[in-house]
Amino acid sequence: MAAESSEGEEEEKQALRGNEELSVDEEMREMAKKAAWSVSSCKPGNGVSSLRDDNLETYWQSDGAQPHLVNIQFQKKVKLQLLVLYVDFKLDESYTPSKISIRAGDGFHNLKEIKTVELEKPVGWVYISLSGNDPR
Numbered sequence: 001m002a003a004e005s006s007e008g009e010e011e012e013k014q015a016l017r018g019n020e021e022l023s024v025d026e027e028m029r030e031m032a033k034k035a036a037w038s039v040s041s042c043k044p045g046n047g048v049s050s051l052r053d054d055n056l057e058t059y060w061q062s063d064g065a066q067p068h069l070v071n072i073q074f075q076k077k078v079k080l081q082l083l084v085l086y087v088d089f090k091l092d093e094s095y096t097p098s099k100i101s102i103r104a105g106d107g108f109h110n111l112k113e114i115k116t117v118e119l120e121k122p123v124g125w126v127y128i129s130l131s132g133n134d135p136r
Helices: 007-017 046-051
Strands: 034-039 070-074 082-088 099-104 112-118 123-129
Touching: 034 046
Parallel strands: none
Antiparallel strands: 034 070, 082 123, 099 112
16 A cells, blocks of 8 residues: 655655755845855865855865765854755765755754755755745
8 A cells, every 4th residue: 555645745855856946935045154164074176165156066075984074153043944955966976965964053062963864866956944844
């Protein structure tokens, strides 16, 4: 017997597979520019600047032991509702994440996992809701 999933579950599955077009409500603000970014490791020329440059042809490429980390720190407490990532399994399957753990806290040493998502060969924009409801 096949079980039917709800419409919301199907939308979430699609969001985690990737979408060709970036779609974010006008009411939302992009907060990434207000943060300090760092990565656990990177190959030369494929660090934070390649991760953040708005060019879909460039990317962060880790170069060290797992887990591979992207750290995003804000100077003051912020409430984030949506994390949007561009990933392309077809372009570079060995560096495309399959599992993402999102952690939050007051400092690096007291981070608590707030969400984990599994990606299956994603291509395109992946939307990860942090507010419980998809705010799009």
